[in-house]
Amino acid sequence: MTTTERAFGASHKRLEDARFITGEGRYTDNMSEPGMVHMSVARSPVAHANIKSIDTSAAAGMPGVVGVFTGQQMADAGYGGIPCAWVVPDSGTVTPAHPPIAIDKVRYAGDAVAIVVADTDANARDAALAVAVDYDVLPAVVDARKATEDGQPQLHEEAPNNQCFHWPLVGGDTDAAFEAADVVVSETITNQRLIANALEPRAALAKVDGAMAGVTLTVTSQNPHIVRFLLSLDTPFAEHKIRVIAPDVGGGFGSKLPHYPEDTMVIFAAEQVGAPVKWTETRSENYLATAHGRDHISEVEMAATKDGKILGLRAQTWASLGAYLSTASTGVPTILHGLILSGSYDIGAIKEDVYGTFTNNTPTDAYRGAGRPEATFMLERMVDLVARELEMDPVEIRRRNLIEPFTDGHEVATGLVYDTGNYVGALDMALDMFGYEDARKAQAKAREAGRLVGIGVVTYTEICGLGPSEVAGAVGFGGGLWESAIVRFHPTGKVTLLVGVAPHGQGEETTFAQIIADQLGVAVDDVDVVYGDTGETPMGWGTYGSRTTPVASGAIMGAVEQIKDKGAKIAAHLLEAAEEDIEFSNGVFSVKGSRDEGKTIQDIALAANTAWSMPEGVDPGLEASAFFNPANFVYPFGTHLAEVEVDPETGEIEFQRYLAVDDCGNIINPMIVEGQVHGGIAQGAAQALWEGAVYDDDGNLLTGSMMSYAIPKAEFLPSFETGYTETPTPVNPLGVKGVGETGTIASTATVYNAVMDALAPLGVEQVDMPLTPERVWRAMVDAQQGGE
Amino acid sequence: MKVSMTVNETSYERDVEPRTLLVDFIRDDLGLTGTNVGCDTSQCGSCAVHVNGAVVKSCTVLAAQAEGASVTTIEGLARNGELHPMQQAFTEKHGLQCGFCTPGMIMTAVKLVESNPVMTDYQIRHGLEGNLCRCTGYDNIVKAVQEGSEQLEAHSPFELTRAEHQITLREAEATAAERSAK
Numbered sequence: 001m002t003t004t005e006r007a008f009g010a011s012h013k014r015l016e017d018a019r020f021i022t023g024e025g026r027y028t029d030n031m032s033e034p035g036m037v038h039m040s041v042a043r044s045p046v047a048h049a050n051i052k053s054i055d056t057s058a059a060a061g062m063p064g065v066v067g068v069f070t071g072q073q074m075a076d077a078g079y080g081g082i083p084c085a086w087v088v089p090d091s092g093t094v095t096p097a098h099p100p101i102a103i104d105k106v107r108y109a110g111d112a113v114a115i116v117v118a119d120t121d122a123n124a125r126d127a128a129l130a131v132a133v134d135y136d137v138l139p140a141v142v143d144a145r146k147a148t149e150d151g152q153p154q155l156h157e158e159a160p161n162n163q164c165f166h167w168p169l170v171g172g173d174t175d176a177a178f179e180a181a182d183v184v185v186s187e188t189i190t191n192q193r194l195i196a197n198a199l200e201p202r203a204a205l206a207k208v209d210g211a212m213a214g215v216t217l218t219v220t221s222q223n224p225h226i227v228r229f230l231l232s233l234d235t236p237f238a239e240h241k242i243r244v245i246a247p248d249v250g251g252g253f254g255s256k257l258p259h260y261p262e263d264t265m266v267i268f269a270a271e272q273v274g275a276p277v278k279w280t281e282t283r284s285e286n287y288l289a290t291a292h293g294r295d296h297i298s299e300v301e302m303a304a305t306k307d308g309k310i311l312g313l314r315a316q317t318w319a320s321l322g323a324y325l326s327t328a329s330t331g332v333p334t335i336l337h338g339l340i341l342s343g344s345y346d347i348g349a350i351k352e353d354v355y356g357t358f359t360n361n362t363p364t365d366a367y368r369g370a371g372r373p374e375a376t377f378m379l380e381r382m383v384d385l386v387a388r389e390l391e392m393d394p395v396e397i398r399r400r401n402l403i404e405p406f407t408d409g410h411e412v413a414t415g416l417v418y419d420t421g422n423y424v425g426a427l428d429m430a431l432d433m434f435g436y437e438d439a440r441k442a443q444a445k446a447r448e449a450g451r452l453v454g455i456g457v458v459t460y461t462e463i464c465g466l467g468p469s470e471v472a473g474a475v476g477f478g479g480g481l482w483e484s485a486i487v488r489f490h491p492t493g494k495v496t497l498l499v500g501v502a503p504h505g506q507g508e509e510t511t512f513a514q515i516i517a518d519q520l521g522v523a524v525d526d527v528d529v530v531y532g533d534t535g536e537t538p539m540g541w542g543t544y545g546s547r548t549t550p551v552a553s554g555a556i557m558g559a560v561e562q563i564k565d566k567g568a569k570i571a572a573h574l575l576e577a578a579e580e581d582i583e584f585s586n587g588v589f590s591v592k593g594s595r596d597e598g599k600t601i602q603d604i605a606l607a608a609n610t611a612w613s614m615p616e617g618v619d620p621g622l623e624a625s626a627f628f629n630p631a632n633f634v635y636p637f638g639t640h641l642a643e644v645e646v647d648p649e650t651g652e653i654e655f656q657r658y659l660a661v662d663d664c665g666n667i668i669n670p671m672i673v674e675g676q677v678h679g680g681i682a683q684g685a686a687q688a689l690w691e692g693a694v695y696d697d698d699g700n701l702l703t704g705s706m707m708s709y710a711i712p713k714a715e716f717l718p719s720f721e722t723g724y725t726e727t728p729t730p731v732n733p734l735g736v737k738g739v740g741e742t743g744t745i746a747s748t749a750t751v752y753n754a755v756m757d758a759l760a761p762l763g764v765e766q767v768d769m770p771l772t773p774e775r776v777w778r779a780m781v782d783a784q785q786g787g788e
Numbered sequence: 789m790k791v792s793m794t795v796n797e798t799s800y801e802r803d804v805e806p807r808t809l810l811v812d813f814i815r816d817d818l819g820l821t822g823t824n825v826g827c828d829t830s831q832c833g834s835c836a837v838h839v840n841g842a843v844v845k846s847c848t849v850l851a852a853q854a855e856g857a858s859v860t861t862i863e864g865l866a867r868n869g870e871l872h873p874m875q876q877a878f879t880e881k882h883g884l885q886c887g888f889c890t891p892g893m894i895m896t897a898v899k900l901v902e903s904n905p906v907m908t909d910y911q912i913r914h915g916l917e918g919n920l921c922r923c924t925g926y927d928n929i930v931k932a933v934q935e936g937s938e939q940l941e942a943h944s945p946f947e948l949t950r951a952e953h954q955i956t957l958r959e960a961e962a963t964a965a966e967r968s969a970k
Binding site: 024282504671 | 822861865891913922925927
């Protein structure tokens with residue numbers, strides 16, 4: 001077989017697209033079972049209240065209703081609280097009970113108070129509205145910092161002043177750094193609460209199999225194996241009796257990472273009514289009941305010399321965890337946040353105190369970037385403020401602090417050891433592509449004409465490819481972070497690859513097939529990638545933290561090597577040669593120096609599967625299973641630039657240009673990588689410019705639908721310019737780093753910095769995100785009045 | 789109540805509750821689950837279908853309002869096993885990731901290019917204002933719509949070349965922008 005183009009590195013069209021463009025996507029809500037009934041959740045309309053009584057009788061009498069259940073009934077049936085899967089050590093974390101359905105008290109608007117099961121979805125929803133709850137309404141607190149003050153409403157008895165944890169991070173001597181500084185800048189930085197808005201709302205379908213004493217849960221999840229693990233803790237079912245299927249999942253961005261109360265509710269309901277039960281979230285319900293992201297308030301200081309050398313960073317951060325602990329919530333503002341505060345720079349001393357607090361809001365968890373966008377925003381904002389203080393170009397100050405290129409590890413003050421990096425390389429490429437010098441000249445001219453043109457720049461480094469399982473244990477993550485893969489050759493030489501990760505739009509059905517094709521010489525189309533079903537796939541920890549390709553590819557490569565070894569043994573036997581004389585190239589095993597045709601991998605697959613003539617001591621079949629536990633995280637990096645123009649009359653921002661140069665190591669499929677970068681940029685820019693969850697003081701979500709929460713439309717965004725440097729990592733066999741979150745991690749700060757650069761001539765230094773025209777306009781007016 | 793309509797060239801009659809939305813009729817009563825529901829406020833456009841040749845968000849109309857109508861869903865777009873050029877364009881240009889918005893996006897794009905055979909990127913972006921995508925950042929969707937438009941153009945050539953047409957349109961846009969700046 002001859003291949004004209006290597007599968008690795010080719011922009012192969014996606015194998016998964018065929019079903020999506022024809023309407024054959026297999027989303028959870030598309031599934032149904034014979035006899036299936038529907039569940040709806042009655043939710044608290046108030047943010048904080050004691051439940052005096054719940055009357056379900058009216059709901060039970062509504063048309064089509066087959067059952068109405070409360071939290072007490074669930075507890076009585078042996079269903080426990082929803083576990084938090086991440087408890088950060090040495091932080092004093094308290095983990096209050098999280099009943100799937102509130103029993104005595106509701107703690108956020110949207111907290112479940114009862115479930116209704118009916119013949120149709122519409123009847124279930126109608127009846128849910130008829131559940132009568134007598135609330136003794138309590139005052140609410142919705143601000144992460146205010147929640148820690150004395151006299152504020154208390155959410156959980158075991159968490160005085162609503163403090164869930166205090167996580168101190170100390171790297172180096174910050175006191176000395178600040179004493180030695182020529183300049184110190186300080187800023188209050190808010191990373192506002194965001195709502196992920198994966199286009200597919202959550203859904204769950206439970207089918208209890210009485211004969212097998214087991215349950216199958218089809219659910220919108222990024223990590224079905226974790227959901228199964230946790231269901232074995234909070235339902236009466238043992239792990240081996242639970243099958244969790246995450247079929248096609250319509251976007252997640254972290255919001256489908258948690259194990260949610262509804263997962264257990266549908267199982268409980270299916271047991272109670274003796275029929276399969278499906279629940280599908282409405283979008284409005286999604287706004288209330290699906291985990292939010294961000295919501296940090298930080299007080300940050302940065303110390304530097306007059307030459308722009310950054311000496312230290314000191315911060316205090318209050319992170320809202322919402323009313324209860326979601327699956328990974330405590331890890332997001334701590335491990336995934338503080339440890340990356342050195343970014344791309346050598347900063348001698350870094351100190352942060354993070355306070356995780358309970359508030360009367362929807363629980364928070366990972367949202368694309370998860371902790372790293374917040375940290376990057378803090379860092380890159382402070383670097384710009386130092387540059388402004390020193391009247392230094394933002395590129396110049398970064399250049400003076402960037403870590404020199406390295407290939408065998410670089411330790412930063414937070415204790416992380418970065419894998420590989422060439423930050424200057426990415427910076428230079430980005431400046432060149434952007435035409436930075438010319439853009440600054442044009443900006444100067446525009447400013448002379450009274451126009452508010454701004455350029456923003458960010459040089460980021462992030463941590464992803466989670467990660468070494470030993471580290472997962474050490475930082476309190478309640479699971480491993482390795483991956484597994486099974487490569488299975490069928491008799492005709494076609495391949496099924498089974499993996500434990502669960503992609504949901506990232507395209508690994510294609511990229512993983514490309515790896516197999518590249519390594520084993522089969523056609524990409526001859527590889528089927530199976531994922532998202534605990535009943536079929538080997539154990540794995542799921543898709544989040546830009547880990548799917550860097551970690552799972554290590555397992556795939558382990559299996560590939562085994563296939564090559566076994567194939568060589570069989571080929572040697574069939575070709576009557578010594579095994580050490582067999583070479584493998586482009587899918588063909590041949591004898592070195594021989595002109596014979598050799599045996600194709602398809603020949604070997606047939607020979608192994610029929611096993612008519614196997615070498616001595618070699619088992620039949622051509623299948624291999626491998627596990628991969630990475631030795632380190634991976635650290636993608638890059639430089640992003642944005643250009644905006646602010647209307648001086650209205651504060652409206654015209655988002656004109658965005659350029660990203662990213663380094664995610666070796667690139668398997670450039671088309672898919674670019675798509676990931678694009679989507680990330682859009683979500684990160686949206687935090688800077690448009691999105692933000694708003695609660696009133698009573699805990700009502702004011703931005704509770706797509707009518708009031710500003711998800712970007714096509715017309716909001718420019719076309720993106722992209723470039724790549726490729727610095728391989730030694731952490732995994734293919735040298736790949738993750739790319740799912742880079743865009744989001746860099747773009748919020750890049751766009752924000754651009755807007756602040758535009759407003760600099762007016763003396764505006766800070767505006768809270770999102771940068772709505774009103775806020776920008778007020779800041780401009782205030783700055784002008786202050787200046788007069 | 790009884791509702792009858794033609795969906796993807798097949799006639800159906802079903803007994804439904806009067807409040808049944810067209811999208812629920814399509815998904816639940818007919819089992820055509822390619823049309824997705826992404827919101828409950830008519831913002832996202834995932835449920836876009838063609839009703840009598842016009843793009844309609846099927847969550848926004850009752851099934852009863854489509855009585856006697858001819859409806860096309862994403863499942864009915866390909867003909868004789870051949871993909872519609874717009875479907876092909878979305879995969880060629882990587883205009884989709886999770887795929888959830890894709891059916892609605894494609895159904896909207898088909899009608900957009902039918903009524904505007906040549907568009908600038910700017911016009912396409914505005915033409916898609918009723919459809920949300922959370923994965924792609926839209927750039928590749930815009931490219932896909934251009935590509936789909938070009939493929940369709942092969943069947944109906946214009947006097948001006950496509951490039952000439954776009955230059956004219958961009959000049960008009962620039963003039964308009966200049967005027968509004970003044």
